[in-house]
Amino acid sequence: MNLMFEPLRKKLTLPLVTAIEKCGVVLLDTDVYKFLVEPPNPEMGHLAFGCFVVSKSLKKSPAIAASEIKIHLEKIAGVESVEAAGPYLNFKFSALFLAENILKPILSGKTFSEKLVNDAPKTMIEYSQPNTHKELHVGHMRNLCLGDSLVRLHRRSYGDDKIISSTFPGDVGTHVAKCLWYIKNHVGLNILDQKRNSPDRGEWLGQMYSAGNIKLEDEAIVPEKFEKNKKELTLILKQLESAQGEFFDLWKETREWSVQLMQKTYQWADVQFDKWYWESDVDADSVRTIKKYFDAGQLIESQGAIGLDFENEKLGFCLLLKSDGTGLYATKDIELARRKFEDYKIEKSIYVVDQRQALHFKQVFRSLLHLGFEQAKDCFHLQYNFVELPDGAMSSRKGNIIPLMLLVDKMQNHVRTEYLSKYESEWSIDELNSVSVCVAKGAIKYGMLRQDTNKKIVFDMNEWLKLDGESGPFIQYSYARINSLIKKINVNFNDGFDGSLLIHSTEIKLMQHLMNLNTQILLSAENYKPASLCTYLYETAKKFNAFYHDCSINQAESIELKKSRLALAAATGETLKQGLALLGIPVPERM
């Protein structure tokens, strides 16, 4: 059940329930709370109750319901006026009341400390399923940013102890075989020896995979070459499976190179996983598990293969063991889910995987239910659309990818030379570097998160390097400015300030907006939409800038007003910082 955590909405709830009851309609307080929205124009009021729900039971128009509720409404502390405007009841609060209930809890930290929902299910969020022996590209970045932000949003909303993050790298499979095949047959072990101590060995592996893939495709048109290559690849795969031979040793070694590259990326992105599931580890068990289910009579046989038939549910046949006894992706995902359910007692499971896997996950979830896992009903595939290049899809097979770390490097250099060069003589090298990293993170992560998940992102490097308009750095900049205000203006608002002085329209608009942070956070978590938090934070910064422009703090008419305005700025800064943190974006002290 959702708590009613937002103070102003909460204040209106009980009096409204009482007034509505007097009209002859009984509503739950949570229902009333839910229907409290913001009027389109702040001049109309700070919160509004839409009387549509009441009008139905009352069998009167919403407008009449509004005026009737108004008659029965008792005086509410802090409310300056109540107007019935069409189907809405508009409430206006005093400036003092807004400040007391919005700014004070933000400045004391109370707004950020309590989780928003009790009794949440224990949830695992799996994201980032990169393959070893391939290079991470900007498409993987979308997954990484989405998954990380979801973990942060869920922890904030439901409590740290409820959320477990996991990753599932693909460290075995034909892509590995192709990469090793190419190194052995077309590069030579001399070059491999040279690469052993090279810092870019992880990236190099990715290039070897692409080259191998292209080579194999080219040679596939010559029948004898095709057969020869196929034999060689099968040999490699056999060795990997049986865990012995030169290719197994080579796999063990090169796998580490890729893993180190992944970890470098995760480190840059401040991403940590509670649990790493390796495909090589899950693989062998998955076939055994499926055989066990088959022996227990829970699976069917069809043309020598084993699986489940969901044709009548329009989900097709879910193939789990091929006639040669080998497994597929679904086989692994069933074993993986079993481990999550049984080892971690997971009640809910979220998978962040691109939209191509939609049918796959429907089949897997349906199969899990068939196998007796009730938790399958609370499995959710968060599908997102791809990141494409202006001239079409990216593919590491074809080798036309933009490596993720290339974007990172370009962005950091761009920030450093275009925006931070003016501080070159003033700041230390360390600070110049760390702020470049911080702002680049803001730009990249915000760019990946701001768009709705099921719309594709067309990636254009030059567009991404433009940091104006709605961007992460815009929000970070507002924070940095607030931070410098607080340092420069020497008044202390911590011992109290007079909120009743904040009556300028941009001050009121900003306060009113700050009210919604936790509501937005929970919405983002529940709907798996970090994008809506992006929009909220952008609007927060926008409203702060308007306030900053309209209301001078340093030249305020009185010391009391100065204090109050600075408190408002500080509360905004804290909101931006805490909100950005849920997107995985840090803030710089100055920039």
Next chain:
RNA sequence: GGAGCCGUAGUUCAAUGGAUAGAAUUCCCGGCUUCGAACCGGUAGGUUACAGGUUCGAGUCCUGUCGGCUCCA
């Protein structure tokens, strides 16, 4: 052939079924002797792909058509 996602301003995107569909960007105009101009304000730009339906109310839900992308055999 079957299924899924998408279609909103010139462009890139917003809008838990609710009040006048909003931002950014581009073009043009204005604002630094003033707390940080990576900023602010203004002008212009719309048959929400199309046609029906559901209801007090539809960009949003349902059906169909067209277009783009993806998955399955």
